[in-house]
Amino acid sequence: MSRAELRYDGRVAIVTGAGSGLGRDYALNLAKRGASVVVNDLGVDTRGRQAAEGSESSAQAVVREIESAGGKAVACHESCATRAGGAAIVQAALDAFGRVDILIHNAGFLRNGPFESLTDEQIHSIMDVHLLAAFYVGQPAFAAMKQNGYGRILLTSSASAFFGMPWQTNYAAAKLGLAGLVNALSLEGQAHGINVNALLPTGSGRLGKGDSDMDWPDGLMASVPAGMELIAPQMRNEFVTPMVMWLVNERSKTTHGYYSATAGRFSRIFIGAARGWLSDAMNPPMPEDIEEHMAEIDDISRYDIPLKVFDEFEPIVAAQRALLEGKGD
Structure with missing residues (x-):
């Protein structure tokens, strides 16, 4: 039985943190299927360090890749972690393509550490880029979507938030805050054709690389379940992106949900x-x-x-x- 391809022709998507990892995959796949994409990335590594001056930014590299394949995209280097930056990201979409249909808030980094030792910088920087950015980009995007009577918003939450992970209290609090945002905003969006969901992904992004603040308490990894080698091959972006593509597509009517895409298992997560x-x-x-x-x-x-x-x-x-x-x- 043939299946109709999921397409995004005529749709305009904003993807934050789209310069690498999962965000890059989302941007490339949306563009491949017809969307015009705003590739937003600040051009920093997982510790927030700026890329070398004068070099091609990661966002520009993604745009070049999209355009070389015949797609449409623009790079935006504004910070989603400020109100002015969030407004500028949405304005970039409106200036380049005239509308906003899809927002995927994927940007983020880590500042792991024991709860009692977290500094203001470790707390506020995480809240800014994960939680507050969802407001700063989400508010102007939501307003633009309301004007068109259509929208798809997908926020990136985390298993650390729903299930817990030591030394990630700052990250978990921010990510679970996004669940509250999904709960309320999905209700506001119903009358305007705007669906709002959250994703709990496990892929191969920068947050799992050696240059990130992946500090853990001693002995934590000893609690990893036996048999992880059986699912390790599926802990790749290719086993996350399909869920994203579905949730932000016009054919999907799903809203007010949290979904896990982990090691090839796709599952609804719920609060009961x-x-x-x-x-x-x-x-x-x-x-x-x-x-x-x-x-x-x-x-x-x-x-x-x-x-x-x-x-x-x-x-x-x-x-x-x-x-x-x-x-x-």
Whole structure:
């Protein structure tokens, strides 16, 4: 059975951090399938160090590669980590191509370290490029998308945020903040044809190279599961980019989601609320009651996935109604 190719003809995409690694792959694949691409990259390494003066920037190299293959792209070296820079990135898209349809916020670097030792620079620089940049580029991009009644926004989160990783408290906090942004912004985008999702990727970008701040506590790697050699061949960009291409395509109606693309396994990640324990409505519980019912509170055999704040109330109302009607279990 033949499948219709996913295309992006007439669409304009902004990719932050597109000078290398995963971002480069996203930009190249979008352009190959018809999109006009703004290749945004500040031209620094994973420690934030500037490239040699006078040399071709990584963004320019990607643009050259796209254009040599017959595609359309422009380089933008503005910083997504400032409000002025974010506005300039979006303006570059509008000036070059007249619209914005897709935003992939992929830019980032690491400042690993033990929690108690993190400096203001290690905290703020991570918050700026991962979390605040999603606002600085996202706000003007969202406004442009609203005017057209269409948009696809994909923010790069991380397994470190959802599942935890020592010495990455700054990074994890910023990346989980993006999940909150997805939750709220997806609701705002519904009326305007704008889908908003997050990706938890495992690829071969600069963050895994030796020149990055990949400091870890001693012995951490001893906890890596046995058998990693079985999945190592799939821990490449080629096993991440297809998920990205789908989520930002017009045919995808998915929104308000987080998706993992890890070692060839593609999976939805979700935040749920266990059914828990419902206390007596007429008698507020004591701390000892919480202790007594912790097994029920922790039981995740039954759960709901609220998609907005009010959704969390529905099963509680249903449970309370069942108790009042004598049907509680």
